[in-house]
Ligand SMILES: NC(=O)c1ccc[n+]([C@@H]2O[C@H](COP(=O)([O-])OP(=O)(O)OC[C@H]3O[C@@H](n4cnc5c(N)ncnc54)[C@H](O)[C@@H]3O)[C@@H](O)[C@H]2O)c1
Ligand SMILES: O=C(O)C(=O)C[C@@H](O)[C@H](O)[C@H](O)COP(=O)(O)O
């Protein structure tokens with residue numbers, strides 16, 4: 252199965268199939284982490300040949316998605332005398348993918364890279380669309396670039412070793428896409444009447460369609476941030492340690508749905524339906540806020556906030572999104588109070 256991304260900066264294919272034989276007549280650096288290398292590096296290198304092959308392994312975890320590890324990658328590339336004709340391969344989840352893409356976008360002002368995602372979340376979301384970056388003390392993904400890969404190879408073979416919690420985190424981003432764009436897709440997920448490959452394919456198609464329309468998030472691409480306005484604050488406040496990204500997004504969707512209900516859009520029934528689908532997919536749907544003013548103030552670090560207007564993405568109904576950025580502070584505090592400790 253193949254989907255194509257066609258943006259002003261690059262056109263490339265997303266191939267959902269067994270990993271093909273990859274031959275590159277140039278220097279190649281595979282960037283991964285220790286866990287994935289231990290589990291799958293042989294499967295990759297058995298299908299990969301290059302003029303010169305380097306493996307760069309990073310520490311594992313969201314807390315390592317930072318400048319220090321970007322510099323680690325760049326130092327390895329300089330030490331090995333990589334040049335502008337070199338290729339980087341992101342072999343891992345979203346953390347590896349975001350860091351590899353960012354390193355590729357700034358090394359020598361930009362070298363080619365490809366994505367070989369190994370988590371469900373990376374397969375359906377982070378490997379597609381060219382958002383790259385790192386976190387810092389101010390928040391999530393606040394430093395980075397829009398930099399498209401040359402190709403994405405999605406081989407579900409890698410999911411055989413993915414822990415249940417990580418699989419669930421990927422389901423959060425899939426459910427997000429269904430709630431925003433495709434009620435039929437949501438129903439299939441709810442009723443378990445869709446195969447894993449078909450689910451991945453549909454989620455990738457939905458994301459590709461958005462990226463093709465709005466590569467650099469000037470409009471509709473912000474819809475992919477549903478659940479993230481709240482979710483990123485949760486990740487930041489819990490130091491990226493309590494929740495996986497997808498788990499924080501799931502809670503964020505529940506909070507966004509509360510906002511939609513208060514504004515008179517989403518019905519109680521549909522909000523409950525979404526909660527049940529998240530729960531059934533082993534995702535958290537609650538979070539206790541210690542300090543709602545502190546939580547509220549984090550919204551002003553969100554990249555979608557401009558001119559002090561916080562932008563929220565909510566479902567008007569399942570399958571129909573709404574972008575809204577002129578909400579009174581008291582309404583937002585009313586939502587946060589529902590989750591106050
Ligand atoms: N760029 C984007 O558009 C985009 C989209 C969504 C999420 N993200 C980012 O992606 C990150 C989350 O990505 P993630 O959920 O893939 O987390 P992750 O990259 O941290 O991987 C999750 C865990 O699973 C392990 N792992 C990876 N593949 C495995 C496999 N096949 N078998 C066993 N273990 C495996 C990893 O080592 C890690 O411990 C966040 O930083 C988020 O901000 C980016
Ligand atoms: O690709 C996008 O656009 C998304 O918003 C996908 C999100 O799932 C992803 O977590 C992204 O990194 C969040 O975007 P950000 O710009 O808020 O970092």
Ligand SMILES: [Zn+2]
Nearest residue numbers: 424479496500
């Ligand atoms: Zn996300």
